[in-house]
Amino acid sequence: MGPGVAVECLEGKNGLHLYEDHFLPEIIDPEKLQPVAYGEKGELVITTLTKEAIPLVRYRTRDLTTLNADHCVCGRTTLRMGRITGRTDDMLIIRGVNVFPSQIESVILKIDGVEPYYQLIVDRDGPLDTLEVRVEVNDRIPFDEIKVLETMERKIEHDIKDYLGVNARVKLVEPKSIERSAGKAVRVIDKRKKQ
Numbered sequence: 001m002g003p004g005v006a007v008e009c010l011e012g013k014n015g016l017h018l019y020e021d022h023f024l025p026e027i028i029d030p031e032k033l034q035p036v037a038y039g040e041k042g043e044l045v046i047t048t049l050t051k052e053a054i055p056l057v058r059y060r061t062r063d064l065t066t067l068n069a070d071h072c073v074c075g076r077t078t079l080r081m082g083r084i085t086g087r088t089d090d091m092l093i094i095r096g097v098n099v100f101p102s103q104i105e106s107v108i109l110k111i112d113g114v115e116p117y118y119q120l121i122v123d124r125d126g127p128l129d130t131l132e133v134r135v136e137v138n139d140r141i142p143f144d145e146i147k148v149l150e151t152m153e154r155k156i157e158h159d160i161k162d163y164l165g166v167n168a169r170v171k172l173v174e175p176k177s178i179e180r181s182a183g184k185a186v187r188v189i190d191k192r193k194k195q
């Protein structure tokens with residue numbers, strides 16, 4: 001797409017000004033597929049206005065961001081796009097709450113004694129979604145000290161609830177016990193039946 005769809009101004013530095021003469025941006029709710037208001041987070045959808053031969057009509061980028069129509073100090077009047085905070089492909093909906101693995105990761109990264117290897121196991125218990133988070137401890141944590149592990153597990157559960165608003169069950173697992181594929185952990189196992 002040539003030079004891109006948006007650029008940040010030096011004066012405002014509060015979002016990327018979209019090239020609205022070339023692109024028509026929209027933000028939609030990725031589940032309901034309806035437009036959301038400016039400032040609300042959703043999926044960026046782009047329609048090209050000047051591109052010939054291969055135009056895109058309401059192309060779903062899968063990127064989650066916001067559009068901002070407020071006045072910018074630089075004087076440009078185009079819509080601005082916020083930071084991309086996730087991908088819709090990664091989004092899990094757990095009891096109606098949007099959850100991104102990256103959000104869980106950011107909680108885990110702040111915890112001493114664990115590695116950024118984790119797995120999210122989503123399942124259903126009757127009508128309710130359940131989320132289990134398996135996290136690898138590092139080898140400085142004595143894995144036979146149940147009390148230590150339990151304290152850490154409750155702390156991570158508390159931080160996840162605090163940050164994301166969802167109840168998760170955290171289970172610490174031994175170093176290097178989470179299956180890797182191409183060096184990375186397989187992060188999400190969704191056992192719920194797809195309709």
Ligand SMILES: [Zn+2]
Pocket residue numbers: 009011012013017072073074075076
């Ligand atoms: Zn500006």
